[in-house]
Amino acid sequence: MYSFLQLTTNEWLKLAKKRGFFIAFLIILLMPLGIAVVVKSFLEGTELGYVEFMQSVIDINGGGTLYLFLCMIYTASLVSGEHQLGTIKLLLIRPHSRSKILASKYAALLVFNIVLLLFALIVSFIICIVFFGMQGEGSMIDVWKTVLYTSVNTVMYTSIVFMLSVLTKSTGATIGIALCLVFVSDLAVLLLAKYEFAKYLLFFNLDLRMYEEGGVPLMKGMTLGFSITVLAAYLIAILATSFYVFKKRDVA
Amino acid sequence: MSHQQDVVLQLDKVTKKIGKQTIVDQLSFEVKKGEIVGLLGPNGAGKTTTIRMIVGLIGMTSGEVLINGQSIRSSFSKAIARVGAIVENPEFYSYMTGWDNLKQYQRMIPSITVERMKQVVDVVGLTDAMNKKVKSYSLGMRQRLGIAQALMHSPSILILDEPTNGLDPAGIREMRDYLKTIAQQEGIAVLVSSHLLSEIELMCSRVVVIQQGKFVHEQLIGGAQIQQDGNEEFNVLVRVNQLEQAKQLLVGREELQFIQANELTNELEIRCKDEALANYIHELSAHRISVYRVVEVKRSLEDEFLTWTGGNQIV
Ligand SMILES: Nc1ncnc2c1ncn2[C@@H]1O[C@H](COP(=O)(O)OP(=O)(O)O)[C@@H](O)[C@H]1O
Ligand SMILES: [Mg+2]
Numbered sequence: 001m002y003s004f005l006q007l008t009t010n011e012w013l014k015l016a017k018k019r020g021f022f023i024a025f026l027i028i029l030l031m032p033l034g035i036a037v038v039v040k041s042f043l044e045g046t047e048l049g050y051v052e053f054m055q056s057v058i059d060i061n062g063g064g065t066l067y068l069f070l071c072m073i074y075t076a077s078l079v080s081g082e083h084q085l086g087t088i089k090l091l092l093i094r095p096h097s098r099s100k101i102l103a104s105k106y107a108a109l110l111v112f113n114i115v116l117l118l119f120a121l122i123v124s125f126i127i128c129i130v131f132f133g134m135q136g137e138g139s140m141i142d143v144w145k146t147v148l149y150t151s152v153n154t155v156m157y158t159s160i161v162f163m164l165s166v167l168t169k170s171t172g173a174t175i176g177i178a179l180c181l182v183f184v185s186d187l188a189v190l191l192l193a194k195y196e197f198a199k200y201l202l203f204f205n206l207d208l209r210m211y212e213e214g215g216v217p218l219m220k221g222m223t224l225g226f227s228i229t230v231l232a233a234y235l236i237a238i239l240a241t242s243f244y245v246f247k248k249r250d251v252a
Numbered sequence: 253m254s255h256q257q258d259v260v261l262q263l264d265k266v267t268k269k270i271g272k273q274t275i276v277d278q279l280s281f282e283v284k285k286g287e288i289v290g291l292l293g294p295n296g297a298g299k300t301t302t303i304r305m306i307v308g309l310i311g312m313t314s315g316e317v318l319i320n321g322q323s324i325r326s327s328f329s330k331a332i333a334r335v336g337a338i339v340e341n342p343e344f345y346s347y348m349t350g351w352d353n354l355k356q357y358q359r360m361i362p363s364i365t366v367e368r369m370k371q372v373v374d375v376v377g378l379t380d381a382m383n384k385k386v387k388s389y390s391l392g393m394r395q396r397l398g399i400a401q402a403l404m405h406s407p408s409i410l411i412l413d414e415p416t417n418g419l420d421p422a423g424i425r426e427m428r429d430y431l432k433t434i435a436q437q438e439g440i441a442v443l444v445s446s447h448l449l450s451e452i453e454l455m456c457s458r459v460v461v462i463q464q465g466k467f468v469h470e471q472l473i474g475g476a477q478i479q480q481d482g483n484e485e486f487n488v489l490v491r492v493n494q495l496e497q498a499k500q501l502l503v504g505r506e507e508l509q510f511i512q513a514n515e516l517t518n519e520l521e522i523r524c525k526d527e528a529l530a531n532y533i534h535e536l537s538a539h540r541i542s543v544y545r546v547v548e549v550k551r552s553l554e555d556e557f558l559t560w561t562g563g564n565q566i567v
Pocket of ligand 1: 275
């Protein structure tokens, strides 16, 4: 366990010591700041509650998209970067199994997702308090629900990025394909909704907000349990593929 | 068996096929403690592929690699824990400092202390560069950082793939000196690959020659040759006062092979083993033939190399 933490520390440092690391945090800081400034100066008298504000900063259809992109871009190089730098050769000749090394990279990905999300929450809370004061209705429970929906969406997408990074060994290709997938997903939902099999597709199950009160499932017969099962199946397949390929690969 | 204990690295019929191509073919050799062994072969001979298999970066089609008796296939972690290596160029996280790079590898092996890291950095002469980003390092400095990285965990064997590639003559000399010092100080085995005979000659105590993935020849080099067991044949020039008579004494003797005679200098070149030579000289004395000189004829390694590889396929 200790050695796994050490490996994860290594992976985290490889991300964090990059020169532009702070930029993601800067963007996540500027986004709510911008919104607050605009609202304050142009929509006079608008009262913003902190629950509502925090939700909008991380919601899948709001600032959550930006958060998702940042997570995808920052973790895209986790595996491919080692291949492109050639450091993979020095990394894999240590007394640790390849599975453990890949797992530590996945752990670093999750840590990054969590850290950036927490940062977004804290920053948006503080900004809201500063600009609009402690007010508004709703409780933190609603914020946590949004955190959950956004996290499910982000973990699925970043896991795909992770797999692409293993498969393509190229950071550019990984980011390119992943961004395409994000844009294609909405289109796919639109075009394929008439087919029964579509409910088994990943894209149809990513947004769990459809099971909220007042929400409408994308297709008949879809339930929260169904979607969670489908997502879990996809996640297992994505990770199994990544680990299998990484373990078996000849590293040239 | 003490012999077995001394063997640090053992390759047994290691083979790598990619598609229909056989890149390494039934390659077997050993490296013992304290030896610097050169893996010599022209570009494309399969040196890098062999080293990749030794360290488990690529799989073997068949055969076995043992490091201190542990199989790299079935006990990867145990086997690799005793290996320090650089495969092709030493690549680092260029946006980090030299020290941060080394810390990466230290975290992967719990037994490495900061003192040990500093000691190794000192051995390779990088103490002053530790706080600089690796992207500002010269190739020579990267090679040395590579060696530091490979030595930190006190391995039993150091494996370097063309360590002098891209270095200038001064850098090459420096690298050679480092390797010799390290092999002595750390008392470890070293395997170095190269396509340059001259380099192997200066650095190694033994050379394993491969060509097109196949074992071609194995040979002790330089001072190490003296330690041979007397069963090796060598050429020797014998200067005598009566050339013809000396030549007659060779007739009918299997163990003494006549090579040539030089009537101007009264010299006879023969090929034989230690004992045969001693007997021959007794014989000469018994026939009252004066022996003025006995000199070994050393063919340059390069000449021999050409015969091993059957021609001019190498530098
Ligand atoms: N992944 C690969 N696929 C196909 N051929 C390869 C691969 N890797 C190496 N080779 C071939 O194997 C041969 C040996 O390569 P290598 O081990 O790099 O030689 P060396 O290091 O001795 O120069 C070369 O002919 C090379 O083209
Ligand atoms: Mg090579």
